[in-house]
Amino acid sequence: MNTTDASVCPYPAGDSSIRRMAIEAAELGFDSIVAIGGEHGAAGEFRILTGAVIDARSAKDVLRQVRNVSRNVDLTFVNAGDLAFNRAAVTTGDVQIIRHIHTTHRNSFDHVAARSATERGVAVDISLYPIVHWRGARRQKALQRYADLLSLHRRYRFPLTISSNARSILDQRSVRDVEQLCALFGMTRQEVRTALGTVHRILEHKQPVRVIG
Amino acid sequence: MRPRPPAMRPKWRYILARILPNNVELDQKQVYLSVLDAATSLWGDAATGLMQPAVIHCDRGYVIIRCRRGSERDLATALATVTSAADRPIAIRTIATSGTIRTLRRQMRPELPDEEAEELRVGKKYFTAYRYSRQKVDLIEKHNKHPKVLFFTETDMEEI
Numbered sequence: 613m614n615t616t617d618a619s620v621c622p623y624p625a626g627d628s629s630i631r632r633m634a635i636e637a638a639e640l641g642f643d644s645i646v647a648i649g650g651e652h653g654a655a656g657e658f659r660i661l662t663g664a665v666i667d668a669r670s671a672k673d674v675l676r677q678v679r680n681v682s683r684n685v686d687l688t689f690v691n692a693g694d695l696a697f698n699r700a701a702v703t704t705g706d707v708q709i710i711r712h713i714h715t716t717h718r719n720s721f722d723h724v725a726a727r728s729a730t731e732r733g734v735a736v737d738i739s740l741y742p743i744v745h746w747r748g749a750r751r752q753k754a755l756q757r758y759a760d761l762l763s764l765h766r767r768y769r770f771p772l773t774i775s776s777n778a779r780s781i782l783d784q785r786s787v788r789d790v791e792q793l794c795a796l797f798g799m800t801r802q803e804v805r806t807a808l809g810t811v812h813r814i815l816e817h818k819q820p821v822r823v824i825g
Numbered sequence: 826m827r828p829r830p831p832a833m834r835p836k837w838r839y840i841l842a843r844i845l846p847n848n849v850e851l852d853q854k855q856v857y858l859s860v861l862d863a864a865t866s867l868w869g870d871a872a873t874g875l876m877q878p879a880v881i882h883c884d885r886g887y888v889i890i891r892c893r894r895g896s897e898r899d900l901a902t903a904l905a906t907v908t909s910a911a912d913r914p915i916a917i918r919t920i921a922t923s924g925t926i927r928t929l930r931r932q933m934r935p936e937l938p939d940e941e942a943e944e945l946r947v948g949k950k951y952f953t954a955y956r957y958s959r960q961k962v963d964l965i966e967k968h969n970k971h972p973k974v975l976f977f978t979e980t981d982m983e984e985i
Binding site (some may be wrong): 623627628630631632633635640644672744745747748780781782783784785786788789792793795796 | 866898902905906908915916918921960961973976978980981
């Protein structure tokens with residue numbers, strides 16, 4: 613499980629069932645996907661993980677919602693907000709990934725939040741949806757935000773994840789396409805490969821220590 | 826008019842890509858316009874002009890796009906940002922890049938429906954179901970100007 617699409621939204625949120633998305637993801641070079649609001653599953657080597665998104669306005673609200681969702685899912689996402697919110701969110705336990713950074717203000721994720729994310733092992737999600745679907749100034753701003761995020765990542769080494777946020781199989785992209793799309797804001801192939809394996813590392817971290825041999 | 830000497834002719838690269846969904850019918854011009862729109866939006870007029878993209882084959886879910894040598898990677902990136910053609914949602918998935926069309930034609934394996942189309946009712950809506958290999962089932966809404974398409978599997982169909 614080293615190449616994971618960090619979030620897809622299957623039927624009924626989208627037009628494709630989770631099983632169909634899993635088939636397509638396997639054909640596109642992924643070995644696991646995280647389904648937001650979906651169910652666990654596996655098809656051979658392919659794994660379907662579950663995720664829940666917390667959309668809150670305050671850190672207190674995040675804490676309250678985390679208690680309800682984190683037991684039932686593999687990964688807990690938080691939609692990013694302003695600077696104070698993001699700083700608080702990365703220090704909240706049981707939150708694994710902050711997403712939708714591209715929708716927030718330019719300075720909403722700064723070096724302090726980056727350092728906290730590194731210490732806590734909280735990942736920041738890069739969504740390919742705005743790069744694929746948006747056009748013009750909106751896409752330019754998203755690319756700028758991702759480039760800024762990448763420079764912080766290179767300095768502070770907090771984990772990154774990459775997601776298609778696909779609501780349909782038509783939104784899913786191959787690993788090679790992901791590399792090329794991420795190259796638009798300066799991400800190298802090696803960085804993309806590492807980011808695609810972040811979900812695996814987060815989940816390994818959650819499991820107890822195993823004695824091998 | 827005498828043809829240019831070989832050393833002065835432009836060097837081309839050809840990109841083979843698949844068009845999804847399988848049942849969408851598009852002609853060369855419609856695909857060309859969507860590719861050009863995506864490339865222009867991503868790289869701008871100047872860079873797209875230098876790429877000289879052209880759709881030279883479009884049939885049974887496959888498309889071959891020609892571009893200048895050296896620009897194939899940029900064009901492939903632009904293809905990943907294509908989301909619609911002729912007001913229908915599509916995706917273009919790059920399969921291979923080559924210097925000859927012949928090599929690409931060998932890699933074309935059209936995905937045809939397994940059986941005859943079947944009519945189904947899901948909730949209050951009527952759909953036509955097309956079954957493909959690997960348990961894929963595409964449901965296309967009937968009696969609608971802009972039909973909704975659902976992408977399911979055989980297992981999902983049993984659960985409905």
